[in-house]
Amino acid sequence: MRSVTIKDVAGRAGVSTATASRVLSGHPSTSPAARTAVEQAVADLGFRPNAQARSLRRTTTQTLGLLLPDIRNPFFADLAHAVEQRARDFGYLTLFGNANESVEQQDRYFDVMLSQRVDGLIAAPQGDRASLAGILGSGLPTVFVDRVIDGADVPSISPDNRTGIHEAVEHLLGLGHRRIGYIAGPQSTSTGRERLRAYQEAISGTAADDDGGLVHVGDFQAASGAAGAHALLDLADPPTAVLAADSLMSIGAIGVCNERGVAIGADLAFVGYDDIEAFTLLNPALTVIAHDVDAMGRGAVEMLVAVIAGEAAESRVLPSRLIVRGSTMDSPKGPSA
Template identity: 60%
Template sequence: MVAITIKDVAALAGVSVATASRVLSGNPATSPDSRARVVAAVTELDYRPNAQARALRSTRSDSIGLLVSDVRNPFFADLAHTVEQAALAAGYVTLLGNANERKEQQDRYLDTLISRRVDGIIVAPLGDGSGSIRSLITREIPTVFVDRTVDGLDIPSVTTDSEAGIRQAVEHLAAAGHTRIGYISGPQATSTGRDRFAAFTRAIAGTGLSQDPELVYFGDYQAASGSAGVHALLQLRRPPTALLAADSLMAVGAIAILHKLGRRIGADIALIAFDDIEWFALLNPALSVISHSVEEMGRIAVDMLLQVIDGAKPESVVLPSELIVRASSSTPTSPASGPSLRTN
């Protein structure tokens, strides 16, 4: 690689390195003449300041890190997109990392982002507060949790209150006559996995439906576990007549295997997914979903991070969720035993 440094620029412009640096950083203490000559030199040499050296000296890098748990999950892809656009508008470039739902990989990226001295980090965390997550606190690195949190860590967060959406989903299914609802849960190592499972448990109890523990399958938020979950649930002596998947990827896996088994979604079995993904509305039957706003979440996360970087301590934000009923859950299944087909 050919290195062009500020020295080359200064030499060509006939000024000192200090003056060149001032022009480059927009310091007003420069003469119009110097400015013109430095700018010309920069253009001619196609000079790019070395961000490493700059950051080393000035302790800010105008960049933030965003660590998501799985880029292939459309929810996180959308989140990455909004965060990036919001950050760009505020003058920050976003370095995106992908933890791949694995703790070691999360630690690895966190270490990288820390050692690259990003100005702040937005992370959808995984696991307990051990490992590199802890360093964020001890090193006082501006951090915001998004979508997920870690118990016991005092870090501002933007999350979704899954309670309302899940309760609506369960009540909707109960109203359609379902008494045995299968739940494909997210991993209990994530706060969303735990929260949504707890919300489901409460909703089931509140609606008086079967609390058979066999109706819960613990997946890992990836497609294959959605398929495995459906497979396991349908093998039960008394299989569920409706399914609730805790994220979009597991829903995809569920749909795939239901197709393969020839079960008609919305007719033979009802299905509702957490996360409102554009594609879900295009399925036939369209998928009922529990929706929450990823755009809002992304914007708020960036906003909060900027505040933290400025030394403030913003309040955590909890966004609402709600059920959107589409065809995948609207056709009532007549359960073997259930006569009560109410509507609300």
């Protein structure tokens, strides 16, 4: 059961471990004879180098950490896929951690990533600068993706939260909506804060109602979207249009509308976040604020590779855009119209 080591290989090939190692790592100073002997021995014994031992001696592990808040959120699942594929191109293995939208689990994973000596870290962080002090002070090359942390000197690649929301609000105003509800993300995340702020900016100074009761703050999970939908629909003067700040809350909210017999597209205009395939299947299909997840994931890896190489990386903001579909095609009904 003991696994095959380079010593066994060297012994069988009749060379020293030094030579065997050189052959394996493609060092130029190796004779053809040694090369074939070692390769034959490797094949015969089924040798597989021990990554632990190699990483210990070299200072690099050829491993990237990826820390996401919720793998069940399709946006992050897509992001994980994009990051992993791009990391593979650079010869990196992706070590994946799911923080479960919990600061404690995030901290545990930071520890794990540091212990595993990943060469770099891509994270969609939560919490503030203080709670991230561990990582920020560790010197580990890090890139933030999707979310950023104010005041942290870490390059990031994130969506343009402002423009998408502005376009959506203007679109709804153009359709005649004056009571526009908003289901916000957690204010402990930059995306949650920026999107809420953008909503407030977009509303203020327009014909739209601007009372705080139209905002429900959730936590990016489906249940909070459902709670938000109930709260908004229970208002004495309910909104005629609703925006939700991520895909899971959109799902929760739409479910509640269906239960309560509120017809999306007819009784209520709805704008979701993130362009998930299933959203196009709804009847009517969902108007969404979309961004290019693949570009974000690939870009994050490329930035991190640059940071690891010691180059300066500029933070990037990727455009968001509104995709108008049936869920916002009609003008509002009822007293507000």
